[in-house]
Amino acid sequence: MRIEYIGHSGVLVQLENTNLLFDVIAFPQVVSDPDRSLRHDIGRLPQLDTSQNTAVFASHFHGDHYTEQIWGLRDSIPEIKYVISKDIPFSSGVRRRLAIGDSDMENITRVKGYSSQDISFADGETIHVQTIPSTDEGVAFLVKAEGKIIYHAGDHHLWVWEGNTEQHNNDMRQVFRRTLSRLELGDNEKIDVAFLLLDGRLEGPAYEGMNTYIEMLPIRHIIPIHQWKNYGLTDSYLADISLPDGVEMHKVTGENCSFEL
Secondary structure (H helix, E strand, O other), rough: EEEEEEEOOEEEEEEEEEEEEOOOOHHHHOOOOOOHHHHHHOOOOOOOOOOOEEEEEEOOOOOOOOOOHHHHHHOOOOOOOOEEEEOOOHHHEEEEEEEOOOOOOOEEEEEEOOOEEEEEEOOOEEEEEEEEEEOOOOOEEEEEOOOOOOOOOOOOOOOOOOOOOOOHHHHHHHHHHHHHHOOOOOOOOEEEEEEEEEEHHOHHHHHHHHHHHHHHOEEEEEEEOOOOOHHHHHHHHHHHOOOOOOOOOOOOOOOOEEEEE
16 A cells, blocks of 8 residues: 655555545645645645546545545546535535536535445445544545555544633543544454644644544554644654554655555
8 A cells, every 4th residue: 555645634545456535635726825835735646547446535625625626637537436525515506617517426425424335436346435523624534445444534633722611622522532433443443544633733732632543543554644834743742652552653754755554
């Protein structure tokens, strides 16, 4: 399995026959927005093997996770599949503007939290997609494909801000744990790679969400996302926290860095 961290929360997972793209905004029109490019990394969309099955996931409508330009990938990958959160605007007017016709709808699955469905490609290959609701907007994805299990958090995180009341933060902790407990894994199943937030804007509680994920879920590999270009957060986290045996965290060094897992 090859992983390419594209930028911010955008990643590409390349399996033997399948490409999985999550929360990618790496398109020229986005890069040309100077305010956005200064706030977080964006990266470059890798060249995709168009002969492979490809699924594009968008966890929610926020501009650092979703751009309408993902729909242009249909031009080069006719059988592409889309799995998008229901909070993303998708009215008849939007579909008309994006030239999404009735035939395109066969390849588009709209999801909300606590959903589960199979996505089938023309060659008979099937991936299984499970969602849980985000603690912010949209959903997080658990994807089973080619014998691998991939989790992408989107904006599902333990948003415990120092300025909030203790009651508010405790309520957030309960919601976070409750939603994570709804992920369905078999007794011997482990998540092969999890893309989890490590967001330094939370300051003091910045590690709490990551720690809770590791406590609650069986994970083999972690790749931090949503770091707002602060790649040193991984070093700081690993200096303070001892990971359990069998869990490995990989450091993102910048846009378009890759990992072989």
